[in-house]
Amino acid sequence: xxxxxxxxxxxxxxxxxxxxxxxxxxxxxxxxxxxxxxxxxxxxxxxxxxxxxxxxxxxxxxxxxxxxxxxxxxxxxxxxxxxxxxxxxxxxxxxxxxxxxxxxxxxxxxxxxxxxxxxxxxxxxxxxxxxxxxxxxxxxxxxxxxxxxxxxxxxxxxxxxxxxxxxxxxxxxxxxxxxxxxxxxxxxxxxxxxxxxxxxxxxxxxxxxxxxxxxxxxxxxxxxxxxxxxxxxxxxxxxxxxxxxxxxxxxxxxxxxxxxxxxxxxxxxxxxxxxxxx
Numbered sequence: 210x211x212x213x214x215x216x217x218x219x220x221x222x223x224x225x226x227x228x229x230x231x232x233x234x235x236x237x238x239x240x241x242x243x244x245x246x247x248x249x250x251x252x253x254x255x256x257x258x259x260x261x262x263x264x265x266x267x268x269x270x271x272x273x274x275x276x277x278x279x280x281x282x283x284x285x286x287x288x289x290x291x292x293x294x295x296x297x298x299x300x301x302x303x304x305x306x307x308x309x310x311x312x313x314x315x316x317x318x319x320x321x322x323x324x325x326x327x328x329x330x331x332x333x334x335x336x337x338x339x340x341x342x343x344x345x346x347x348x349x350x351x352x353x354x355x356x357x358x359x360x361x362x363x364x365x366x367x368x369x370x371x372x373x374x375x376x377x378x379x380x381x382x383x384x385x386x387x388x389x390x391x392x393x394x395x396x397x398x399x400x401x402x403x404x405x406x407x408x409x410x411x412x413x414x415x416x417x418x419x420x421x422x423x424x425x426x427x428x429x430x431x432x433x434x435x436x437x438x439x440x441x442x443x444x445x446x447x448x449x450x451x452x453x454x455x456x457x458x459x460x461x462x463x464x465x466x467x468x469x470x471x472x473x474x475x476x477x478x479x480x481x482x483x484x485x486x487x
Contacts, residue, residue: 401450
């Protein structure tokens with residue numbers, strides 16, 4: 210059993226990037242009345258208490274969501290609405306993970322399948338989503354189970370994949386799974402999160418996607434400081450297959466503002482580009 214617990218990192222700068230991209234895709238999906246499926250391969254606990262010992266131990270949210278004031282970010286109104294829904298008493302006590310952000314956008318006709326292997330987080334995830342009968346929570350290996358869900362009956366889907374990458378082979382494995390998923394369901398939207406701890410691994414991952422034969426791939430990255438050979442994540446990114454046609458321009462506007470807001474004089478940066486054109 211892997212040791213990673215997202216509760217230590219909830220609301221950090223990597224969550225900002227991941228959840229803003231997630232929100233933009235979900236907003237696009239609900240523009241049509243047709244149902245969609247949301248599949249989360251590494252769902253975590255779903256909701257995080259920012260005043261818990263785990264969250265406060267590293268305090269990463271303080272240079273993430275803690276730096277953003279909703280009134281200063283009108284373009285992120287839907288993102289902040291999802292956060293507010295988890296804080297009925299106001300303020301920022303709780304931060305939603307991707308499952309609860311997706312739940313905020315789901316309509317009666319939409320469905321979600323959430324995978325989580327960690328026994329404690331699986332239990333918490335089940336509790337945090339129990340009020341929504343359209344959500345199914347599975348304590349299984351998602352990288353084995355994902356293909357069985359594709360193509361979905363709705364023929365519209367968003368697959369979010371954000372493993373911990375504790376095992377170095379995860380980089381190759383997620384690519385293989387996504388490539389096979391795309392073969393089964395080429396029109397789905399796939400969003401892969403990655404950490405930049407070793408830039409060489411990310412360059413290799415990018416090359417795999419570029420040479421995969423898959424079309425229409427975009428990449429978004431947000432970093433607090435330049436790449437470093439020292440231990441720790443300096444930036445993170447999202448690789449999105451079949452993104453909404455609006456996503457690139459939206460992120461070109463948002464990412465410079467986010468980098469500027471989070472910059473503490475250490476060289477915060479962003480990137481926003483097309484890995485493979487349509």
